[in-house]
Amino acid sequence: MSEFAVHIETLRKRYSNGVEALAGVSLQVPYGSIFGLIGPNGAGKSTMVKSLLSILRPTECRGTMLSEPIGNKAILAKVGYLPEHASFPDYLTGRQVIEYAAGLAHQSRAACRQRCDTLLEQVGMRDAAHRSIRTYSKGMKQRIGLAQALINDPVVVFLDEPTDGVDPEGRIDFKNMISAMREEGRTVFVNSHLLAEVEQVADRVAILSKGRIIQQGLVEEMTRRDARYEIKFQGQLPVPLMEWCQQQHMIIEQDRISYRADSPLQMQPLIDRLRAALVVIREIKEERFSLEELFLQAVAQSRAETSATKGGAR
Amino acid sequence: MIQAYTILLDSLRMLRASKLFWVSIWISTFVALVYASIGFTNTGMSVGFGLFEFDIALMRKGTRESETFYLLLFTDVIVRFWLGWFSMILALISTCSIFPQFLQVGSIELALSKPVSRLRLFLLKYLGGLLFVAVQTGLFCLVAFIAIGLRLEEWSFSIFWAVPIITFAFSLIYCVGVAIGVMTRSTVFALLGALLFWGLTLVAQWTEDAIYKMAYVLPEVGLGVNFSSGQFEEAPDDSAQGLKKTYASIQSVTAVLPKTRECTISLKRLIRFNERESLLTGVDLGSVFAGNDVDPVIKRAMEKYELRHTWFSIIGTSLIFEILVLAGAATIFIRRDY
Numbered sequence: 001m002s003e004f005a006v007h008i009e010t011l012r013k014r015y016s017n018g019v020e021a022l023a024g025v026s027l028q029v030p031y032g033s034i035f036g037l038i039g040p041n042g043a044g045k046s047t048m049v050k051s052l053l054s055i056l057r058p059t060e061c062r063g064t065m066l067s068e069p070i071g072n073k074a075i076l077a078k079v080g081y082l083p084e085h086a087s088f089p090d091y092l093t094g095r096q097v098i099e100y101a102a103g104l105a106h107q108s109r110a111a112c113r114q115r116c117d118t119l120l121e122q123v124g125m126r127d128a129a130h131r132s133i134r135t136y137s138k139g140m141k142q143r144i145g146l147a148q149a150l151i152n153d154p155v156v157v158f159l160d161e162p163t164d165g166v167d168p169e170g171r172i173d174f175k176n177m178i179s180a181m182r183e184e185g186r187t188v189f190v191n192s193h194l195l196a197e198v199e200q201v202a203d204r205v206a207i208l209s210k211g212r213i214i215q216q217g218l219v220e221e222m223t224r225r226d227a228r229y230e231i232k233f234q235g236q237l238p239v240p241l242m243e244w245c246q247q248q249h250m251i252i253e254q255d256r257i258s259y260r261a262d263s264p265l266q267m268q269p270l271i272d273r274l275r276a277a278l279v280v281i282r283e284i285k286e287e288r289f290s291l292e293e294l295f296l297q298a299v300a301q302s303r304a305e306t307s308a309t310k311g312g313a314r
Numbered sequence: 315m316i317q318a319y320t321i322l323l324d325s326l327r328m329l330r331a332s333k334l335f336w337v338s339i340w341i342s343t344f345v346a347l348v349y350a351s352i353g354f355t356n357t358g359m360s361v362g363f364g365l366f367e368f369d370i371a372l373m374r375k376g377t378r379e380s381e382t383f384y385l386l387l388f389t390d391v392i393v394r395f396w397l398g399w400f401s402m403i404l405a406l407i408s409t410c411s412i413f414p415q416f417l418q419v420g421s422i423e424l425a426l427s428k429p430v431s432r433l434r435l436f437l438l439k440y441l442g443g444l445l446f447v448a449v450q451t452g453l454f455c456l457v458a459f460i461a462i463g464l465r466l467e468e469w470s471f472s473i474f475w476a477v478p479i480i481t482f483a484f485s486l487i488y489c490v491g492v493a494i495g496v497m498t499r500s501t502v503f504a505l506l507g508a509l510l511f512w513g514l515t516l517v518a519q520w521t522e523d524a525i526y527k528m529a530y531v532l533p534e535v536g537l538g539v540n541f542s543s544g545q546f547e548e549a550p551d552d553s554a555q556g557l558k559k560t561y562a563s564i565q566s567v568t569a570v571l572p573k574t575r576e577c578t579i580s581l582k583r584l585i586r587f588n589e590r591e592s593l594l595t596g597v598d599l600g601s602v603f604a605g606n607d608v609d610p611v612i613k614r615a616m617e618k619y620e621l622r623h624t625w626f627s628i629i630g631t632s633l634i635f636e637i638l639v640l641a642g643a644a645t646i647f648i649r650r651d652y
Contacts, residue, residue: 087420091331103320104428
């Protein structure tokens with residue numbers, strides 16, 4: 001069995017109007033991880049998820065999901081999905097929406113009833129489950145949407161902009177629920193443009209721009225890449241120490257020294273020298289790039305490359 | 315099986331939530347109860363379970379005319395006009411939104427992301443729409459079955475033929491609404507398109523009916539139409555050769571169209587009352603009220619007129635039309651990106 005819940009070798013989608021929504025995407029999502037797909041509006045995030053779930057017909061697709069070729073309908077019995085702007089029939093109650101999803105996923109009524117109660121409790125909708133969907137707020141609909149995505153006890157869950165229209169308190173709940181899914185051993189694929197949220201829950205991310213993956217990897221590694229350490233001190237640095245710092249390509253600005261380093265070990269000689277020179281250290285901190293900074297940097301770089309290519313072609 | 319049950323249950327829930335469904339059910343129940351309330355006394359007939367009595371000698375209890383009237387009221391008026399017209403219009407208004415709503419962004423994705431084939435989803439959703447008419451006609455037939463059984467003491471289950479036939483007639487128009495709904499995702503276009511198409515097919519069927527009467531029925535009873543005066547006049551049997559050619563041309567056009575009207579009219583052939591068989595064929599309400607014994611020549615001509623279409627030309631060709639339209643709609647539904 002593959003170590004990846006989703007393994008896309010290549011995925012391309014060109015619409016009939018000529019727009020290339022996905023230009024040969026390739027990515028891997030390991031089992032049991034939370035994978036965040038981020039990108040600006042129109043980058044192709046929803047197109048990618050819809051292609052994996054056979055909602056869209058990709059122009060070219062090679063890869064596997066749960067060890068079966070992508071496009072195999074039967075495998076969808078082990079997949080959960082909350083679409084962006086999910087819209088449920090307003091003549092149904094919250095519980096009926098979940099039962100409807102269970103029925104379509106081949107779940108027996110007996111199995112569904114028990115699981116439905118548990119999920120309603122988990123998403124905090126037990127008391128409102130008997131009410132018509134038309135009386136729900138956007139946040140409540142999203143909670144029911146999440147419950148219906150989990151009713152078939154899926155191995156992989158796709159959440160497309162799950163916190164869209166959800167209030168701050170609800171967002172925290174969603175974050176906790178997504179983390180709980182990982183603890184239950186599920187693989188979660190989150191599409192979002194809310195980068196801070198993705199950074200908080202995701203193990204891995206991919207940045208999608210104009211139908212191409214421009215960066216992907218572990219969040220930890222990506223944000224640590226180009227990490228800096230900053231030491232704030234009191235008073236003046238002795239001249240020999242200043243010279244040594246400059247030789248080490250450290251940057252000295254007023255009362256702080258900053259240094260690019262992959263590991264805190266590399267900072268130890270500086271700390272030793274500061275202590276030996278009786279310089280008072282006020283603060284040491286590791287400065288990492290946030291996902292937002294990485295994202296903006298990557299998207300800007302991609303745009304610049306595209307412009308350069310176009311310019312060159314002319 | 316679970317998936318089919320789920321989609322059909324969802325359709326029932328959708329109907330239950332539709333105001334028009336309940337309006338239609340209540341009107342149907344009212345019409346069925348009015349029909350059931352008609353009774354026959356020693357002096358005539360009564361309506362409203364004896365509330366209003368009318369002295370009509372012809373309609374006295376136990377007369378052949380009263381029994382004929384009671385049966386024809388069901389087959390020629392209620393089935394044809396209430397079930398075949400008004401309830402179908404209400405059903406179209408209620409069901410034409412099913413596919414456009416289902417295809418809304420955020421809704422269709424939920425269904426398509428489940429392990430159910432698109433064709434199965436399409437067909438089950440389509441069948442769900444037909445429930446509107448099937449449930450309503452079923453209830454109506456149940457009341458009519460009990461009423462006729464109690465009044466005439468003949469329990470004919472053939473009344474329930476109305477359920478599949480009326481549902482089939484509805485499906486012939488509904489499939490056009492579904493096809494337009496799938497193409498445009500618009501309820502308004504689906505409804506208007508279906509109604510317009512129904513109107514066109516009715517015009518074609520009325521024309522065929524009228525030309526047949528002029529080309530075959532009238533000459534058989536020795537009459538013809540004088541087109542300059544607009545009057546009937548005696549004419550030899552072979553006087554309508556030109557009309558017969560016209561009829562043949564019109565028939566070739568109507569052959570490919572769905573025959574909603576013919577379906578409901580053909581119910582008269584299926585609803586059987588073994589003890590009263592002669593009361594129903596070649597007879598209409600007008601002749602019952604006139605109180606005359608129908609002329610055997612006219613009766614024979616009318617029988618031929620009623621049986622002029624084979625089952626294949628009514629049901630078979632309509633079914634082919636429906637299958638073709640549904641195949642087109644299903645292809646669009648299956649191949650589309652959502």
